[in-house]
Amino acid sequence: MTGSHIIQQLQAAVPNLTASEFRGQTRVVVPVESIFDVLKTLKEKFAFDLLVDITCVDYLYYPDAENRFGLVYLLADAETGRRITVRCFVNDPEPTVPSVVGLWEGANWLEREVWDMFGVRFDGHPDLRRILLPEEFTAHPLRKDYPLQGRGERHNFPVITRAEG
Amino acid sequence: MAVTNVTGRGEAGPATIVELPEGVAVTKLDELVSWCRKNSLWPMPFATACCGIELMATGASRHDLARFGAEVFRFSPRQCDLMIVAGRVVMKMLPVLQRIWQQMPEPKWCISMGACASTGGVFDTYSVVQGIDRFLPVDVYAPGCPPRPEQLIQSIIDLQEKIQREDTIFCREFDAPSRQQPPRALRKEGREERGEGRGARG
Numbered sequence: 001m002t003g004s005h006i007i008q009q010l011q012a013a014v015p016n017l018t019a020s021e022f023r024g025q026t027r028v029v030v031p032v033e034s035i036f037d038v039l040k041t042l043k044e045k046f047a048f049d050l051l052v053d054i055t056c057v058d059y060l061y062y063p064d065a066e067n068r069f070g071l072v073y074l075l076a077d078a079e080t081g082r083r084i085t086v087r088c089f090v091n092d093p094e095p096t097v098p099s100v101v102g103l104w105e106g107a108n109w110l111e112r113e114v115w116d117m118f119g120v121r122f123d124g125h126p127d128l129r130r131i132l133l134p135e136e137f138t139a140h141p142l143r144k145d146y147p148l149q150g151r152g153e154r155h156n157f158p159v160i161t162r163a164e165g
Numbered sequence: 166m167a168v169t170n171v172t173g174r175g176e177a178g179p180a181t182i183v184e185l186p187e188g189v190a191v192t193k194l195d196e197l198v199s200w201c202r203k204n205s206l207w208p209m210p211f212a213t214a215c216c217g218i219e220l221m222a223t224g225a226s227r228h229d230l231a232r233f234g235a236e237v238f239r240f241s242p243r244q245c246d247l248m249i250v251a252g253r254v255v256m257k258m259l260p261v262l263q264r265i266w267q268q269m270p271e272p273k274w275c276i277s278m279g280a281c282a283s284t285g286g287v288f289d290t291y292s293v294v295q296g297i298d299r300f301l302p303v304d305v306y307a308p309g310c311p312p313r314p315e316q317l318i319q320s321i322i323d324l325q326e327k328i329q330r331e332d333t334i335f336c337r338e339f340d341a342p343s344r345q346q347p348p349r350a351l352r353k354e355g356r357e358e359r360g361e362g363r364g365a366r367g
Contacts, residue, residue: 148290154293157259160267161302
């Protein structure tokens with residue numbers, strides 16, 4: 001099954017779906033309402049059984065960007081090695097996408113990382129906590145409006161002097 | 166060898182000369198204790214990054230830290246008296262580092278190895294602590310990115326000299342002004358020079 005074949009079938013099932021191919025890579029952009037259905041179809045009907053990565057791009061300050069956050073799902077078929085990229089866009093103030101932990105168990109930590117770094121919520125996630133930063137951290141540091149040097153988190157500690165041991 | 170023995174009772178009598186037996190030397194107890202301490206350092210390797218590789222090379226056979234009496238790396242802070250912080254320390258790690266430092270028994274010393282541990286290095290970001298001396302007392306800084314084993318050995322030799330100069334009896338080392346200085350970030354003049362308060366920049 002070629003990439004264009006997949007695109008045709010998906011376009012028949014999902015409205016507002018744009019797709020493109022470049023050098024053998026298939027890219028699909030879907031509206032956030034149908035992202036779960038598309039990923040479920042890709043897994044169950046097109047045998048994309050491996051979730052390679054979930055990541056996010058913050059398009060703030062990006063010229064001609066219409067939406068702020070772009071979620072990126074990278075899927076692969078472990079048997080044939082085919083790959084597909086699925087994207088959807090979400091916006092402030094409460095960027096939320098449905099969780100795909102029900103489809104791939106491995107999505108658990110990937111979604112926690114996106115929540116940690118970008119503050120995108122995943123509806124239906126069983127345990128949406130921070131994964132890299134400490135729990136008391138309040139910001140989402142990979143957002144473009146977060147300063148590179150932070151807001152003082154790195155120096156908010158007690159000082160131990162020699163006399164205190 | 167002869168020493169002048171002044172009678173201890175404050176009498177104005179003439180000083181007597183005593184001959185020391187062969188094989189006997191006289192020194193200050195401070196000097197002796199410091200000499201024992203400096204030649205038997207037990208490092209606690211707090212290695213978080215590439216400096217840790219050089220730290221391992223320093224302890225290995227080619228450079229052989231055993232020549233300076235500091236080869237016994239222990240991974241329990243309770244058995245160590247020298248903490249070598251090798252590598253960058255992030256904000257999530259710093260409370261751990263402080264806890265390990267507090268678990269080490271006195272007397273104890275700290276070497277900040279490499280650019281990252283000393284200043285944050287190239288990692289001027291939200292998560293990396295810009296020098297562990299902001300929150301911990303540091304005795305010796307080893308420059309380099311990472312420092313070669315020779316450099317680390319040099320800092321251990323420097324630390325040994327520092328230990329030799331310390332008073333030990335009656336725990337006077339804790340009162341010494343050189344050890345009472347607050348960490349760099351807390352010194353008032355330094356803050357004003359850089360135009361920032363503690364953590365104002367980041």
